Amino acid sequence: MNILxxxxxxxxxxxxxxxxxxxLTLYWLLDxxxxxxSMGVAYVIAAVPDRLVQDRAIRPLRGERVGDEQSPKxxxxxxxxxxxxxxxxxxxxxAPVPWIGAAMWxxxxxxxxxxxxxxxxxxWFVKTGIAIYxxxxxxxxxxxxxxxxxxxxxxxxxxxxxxxAATVIANTRGNMTTIILxxxxxxxxxxYFSMLLQQVFLNPVSVMNPIGGVxxxxxxxRYRGGR
Numbered sequence: 082m083n084i085l086x087x088x089x090x091x092x093x094x095x096x097x098x099x100x101x102x103x104x105l106t107l108y109w110l111l112d113x114x115x116x117x118x119s120m121g122v123a124y125v126i127a128a129v130p131d132r133l134v135q136d137r138a139i140r141p142l143r144g145e146r147v148g149d150e151q152s153p154k155x156x157x158x159x160x161x162x163x164x165x166x167x168x169x170x171x172x173x174x175x176a177p178v179p180w181i182g183a184a185m186w187x188x189x190x191x192x193x194x195x196x197x198x199x200x201x202x203x204x205w206f207v208k209t210g211i212a213i214y215x216x217x218x219x220x221x222x223x224x225x226x227x228x229x230x231x232x233x234x235x236x237x238x239x240x241x242x243x244x245x246a247a248t249v250i251a252n253t254r255g256n257m258t259t260i261i262l263x264x265x266x267x268x269x270x271x272x273y274f275s276m277l278l279q280q281v282f283l284n285p286v287s288v289m290n291p292i293g294g295v296x297x298x299x300x301x302x303r304y305r306g307g308r
Contacts, residue, residue: 115179116168122186123164126207130193130200131156156204163208163215170215170222178218181270185211188274192281199280206280210273217269221261228254 134156167186171179189207193200 115183116171118183119167119171119186120164122183122190123160126186126190126193126204127157127160130190130204131160133197134201134204159208163212166219167211167215170218174218174222178265181266182211182214182218185214185270185273189277192277196281199283202283203277203280206277210277214265214269214273218265221265225258225261228257 135154167182171182185207189203189211193203193207196203
């Protein structure tokens, strides 16, 4: 009877446990939504633009075809490394830093997909820009974590006076925190987006096929008029 009672209570409580588990999963997904957005965009970049660039880089001999096993994965590997670096850098960071990084991934992916005539350069710029931002986030976290551990006595060894150490600590931390926030929230992202916009409009857009790649434009010119 005890077993039957336990089973009965288990099945009665099962919907509650499932609801609680679903809510916990939903809250976790929402709390880490910027990271998941970045992962999704990185997957799109690796699956579409990276693959196209890699296919163009290989020119098989006439009558030969290059299989997937022969195709290099350098572009996709770099995308994966940049994603890992960014996820590690933004993990545990409060808003808006994770969302700024997610926006950098999204805007960069849109530019790469739309501007096919500059995909190679844009891919390199987007990945290096996000990597630089990730390094800046990691460096700022290391600096802040290190300065918090310093005591007034350790600062006094550098300053020479223990009486003014607390004031110097407060001013230094406040000034550096302000500089770091300006850099992470405004300076680096604005530099990335402005340079990305400059890269997009660096070359004139083809009037024949504005969103087409160089290969499609050359094919249109070569076979114009059915020749």
